[in-house]
Amino acid sequence: MTSSARSLLPSLLLAAGLLASACGGTPASSPEPVTEATPEPTPPPLPDVIADLHVDTITQIIEQGVDWNSSRLEASLPSLEAAGVNVIVQAAWIPRGVANPRGEALRKVNGILNMVRRSRGKAALVRGPGQLEAVLRQGRIAVVIALEGGTALAEGEATLRELADLGVSMVGLTWTEPSAYADSSAEPRAGAAGGLTEAGRAMVALSNDLGLMLDVSHMSDAATLQTVALSRAPVLASHSNARALADVPRNLSPDLLTAIADKGGLVGAMFHGPFVVKGRPALRSDVVAQTLHLVRSIGAEHVGIGSDWDGIIQSPQGLERSARLTELRQDLTAAGLSGDELRMVNGASFLRFWRAVEAAKAPGG
Ligand SMILES: [Zn+2]
Structure with a gap:
């Protein structure tokens, strides 16, 4: 029961003559037992979604032996909170050449699950847009797990199902080396080898x-083009x-860009300097321009x-660091983004996108 319903109850009972008034003393006869009405609880409003669609925090937590609160992290929990970020996509990244890429994926995914457990309830894992909304309504941070690197899918579809069961909701089929599923932008090959493989097409499905x-x-x-064309759902x-x-x-x-958007997809602007601007160190204003x-x-x-x-x-x-997203948002407004546009870029676009992916999934899938 909500607190407002609780405070309303005595006055309702008074009005019905079922409760002694403060000045009226105890009724002479015992009242009938009262069955309390249980009004439908009104869910708290959905806050604005403030999302970061890709961070590698678990890698730093493991390599540096720190926890999510460490000031050595760019996307520490306090820094995310300072910027009001309430959706964070944590990458389970598979480096090149690891001996056991599936084991690496499991290690990173379990590390992310532990981050969430140790957040003292500040964060919660979400596996779909409905859970995401519920967690945001509770005022907590929704954590989404992404696989970054198809080399982890060593046993093919069985590994993808295994990772999905553990909580992975987003899948990148390659990192900087070709996987059994897709070619990489780092060293794209000519011809048929440069796209999705047959196994990659099955993985998209x-x-x-x-x-x-x-x-x-x-x-x-x-x-990218083949994935966009083949996928039933929009891609990001x-x-x-x-x-x-x-x-x-x-x-x-x-x-x-056009192909991704035409399919209903999403693009997350990223901050690695050489990918923001060429030939000089990047400034925040260059991210605004991108x-x-x-x-x-x-x-x-x-x-x-x-x-x-x-x-x-x-x-x-x-x-x-994440706390400086507040300044990026101010700069985007100053540069001409409307309030609605900023809300979408902040995270409403991501919720829209995830709902569309959910709507395209197989019945019972
Ligand atoms: Zn990456």
Whole structure:
């Protein structure tokens, strides 16, 4: 029962003559037992979604032996709270050449689950948009787990199902080396080898069936286009910028941006300096320029923020940790984003996107 219902109850009972008034003393005869009405609780309002679509915090927590509160982290829990971030996508990243990539994925996923457990209730794992909304209404931080690197899917579909059962909701089929499923933007190959493999096509279909979000960041251009075309659900590039402003293979060409948006997808502007601007150290104003470019190119409903904090090597000046997202938001407003556009970029776009992925999943999937 809500506290307002509780305070209302005595006056209702008084009005019905079922409770002694403060001045009236005890009724002469025993009253009939009262069955308390249980009004439908009104859920707390859904706060604005403030999302970061990609951080590598668990890698730093493991490598540095610190916890989520450490000031050595760019996306520490206190820093996220300072910026009002309430949705954080934590990457289970698979480095190149690890001897046991599936084991590495399990280690990272379990590490993320432990981060959540040790947050003293401040954060909660979410596996879908409904859970995300519920956690946000409770005033907590929703943690989404992403696999970054298809090499982890050593036993194919069985490993994907295993990771999904553990709580993985987003899947990137490659990092900087080709996997058995997709080619990478780091060293794209010509011809058929440069896209999705047959096994990759099956993995896209299974991801759709299971309601997993497909992440094309790090994929080659051909693999990205094939994934967008093949997927039943929209896809996202969780941490990728526009090549128009920083022409590197890791970023997205105008054609790729349009393809992702036309399918209902999402692109998260990312902060690694050399992918924000070429030829000089990046400033926060360069991230503003990238974000504005994305919004003006494909619409704010297709744009979010995917910092890559705790995984990037060079943070832009003025944007060194999560707490500084408040300043980025102020700059985006000053640069001309409307209130509605900013709400979408902050995170409403991500909730829209995840709902669309959920709607496309197989019945019972
Ligand atoms: Zn990455």
